[in-house]
Amino acid sequence: MTPSRxxxxxxxxxxxxxxxxxxxxxxSGGASASGAPPTSAATxxxxxxxxxxxxxxxxxxxxxxxxxxxxxxxxxxxxxxxTVHALPTTKRVVxxxxxxxxxxxxxxxxxxxxxxxxKREVPATLFLNSRWIDANPAVFRRLAAEPLFEIANHGTRHxxxxxxxRSAYGIPGTRSAGEVYDEIAGNQAKLTRLLxxxxxxxRSGTAYCDxxxxxxxxxxxxxxxxxxxxxxxxxxxxxxxxxxxxxxxxGGSIVLCHMNHPxxxxxxxxxxxxxxxLATGHSFVRLSDAVH
Ligand SMILES: [Zn+2]
Numbered sequence: 001m002t003p004s005r006x007x008x009x010x011x012x013x014x015x016x017x018x019x020x021x022x023x024x025x026x027x028s029g030g031a032s033a034s035g036a037p038p039t040s041a042a043t044x045x046x047x048x049x050x051x052x053x054x055x056x057x058x059x060x061x062x063x064x065x066x067x068x069x070x071x072x073x074x075x076x077x078x079x080x081x082x083t084v085h086a087l088p089t090t091k092r093v094v095x096x097x098x099x100x101x102x103x104x105x106x107x108x109x110x111x112x113x114x115x116x117x118x119k120r121e122v123p124a125t126l127f128l129n130s131r132w133i134d135a136n137p138a139v140f141r142r143l144a145a146e147p148l149f150e151i152a153n154h155g156t157r158h159x160x161x162x163x164x165x166r167s168a169y170g171i172p173g174t175r176s177a178g179e180v181y182d183e184i185a186g187n188q189a190k191l192t193r194l195l196x197x198x199x200x201x202x203r204s205g206t207a208y209c210d211x212x213x214x215x216x217x218x219x220x221x222x223x224x225x226x227x228x229x230x231x232x233x234x235x236x237x238x239x240x241x242x243x244x245x246x247x248x249x250x251g252g253s254i255v256l257c258h259m260n261h262p263x264x265x266x267x268x269x270x271x272x273x274x275x276x277x278l279a280t281g282h283s284f285v286r287l288s289d290a291v292h
């Protein structure tokens with residue numbers, strides 16, 4: 001199956017709420033609304049020239065600790081410097097991204113959602129956590145074999161990416177540069193082994209990140225992918241909320257939804273939003289199709 005560029009339309013980006021935790025979906029869930037959606041165009045940081053090999057990260061944990069062990073972060077939230085918030089295009093192109101967070105309550109699989117994307121040949125980027133992959137090995141193998149989908153890194157333990165232990169939505173963050181390395185590199189190594197090539201994009205649990213941790217993502221050869229449209233409110237939205245939010249996405253939007261809550265409103269909302277976007281001349285892409 002060839003990743004198509006089916007058109008879609010988008011209007012205004014709705015308000016961005018939480019990152020990717022839904023009540024009860026994570027070990028310490030408790031979503032709360034916060035944060036304004038980034039609206040500016042995308043990222044500026046170039047990927048490192050030394051991409052990870054098929055077997056090892058570009059740098060070692062000791063090197064990361066030496067570089068950043070004493071660095072003091074100056075930002076915290078959804079808009080760390082160098083992260084990708086939107087596609088670098090003025091065309092009517094939208095990137096749908098779906099997180100699978102893993103862990104207790106977070107390892108479900110929304111087959112109706114994925115089957116809809118297949119049926120309509122809508123390409124998407126799937127951010128998979130290490131724990132979700134462990135819980136869904138057969139599903140993972142099939143998804144990874146489909147060119148329609150790009151597999152990306154959603155962390156090893158699904159932690160907000162902090163060098164000082166800051167938390168987001170009640171989920172404790174990583175506490176040091178070394179733990180940031182572990183959070184990225186653990187699942188990077190797994191995906192590299194399973195896919196035969198390292199993933200290009202990383203999104204932390206909750207999508208929160210500080211500026212030092214964002215630099216570590218870059219040093220490890222990945223791009224931090226944030227979002228511009230919170231499409232399902234951490235998988236808490238009703239189908240109608242998902243439909244109205246996603247259908248109003250601007251061209252260039254990166255839409256964040258979830259594929260690990262089959263009983264949520266995401267699948268039905270996406271199924272309603274996609275035809276509207278297509279009918280209004282928009283197309284869908286994977287992140288790698290639009291972000292270079
Ligand atoms: Zn998540």
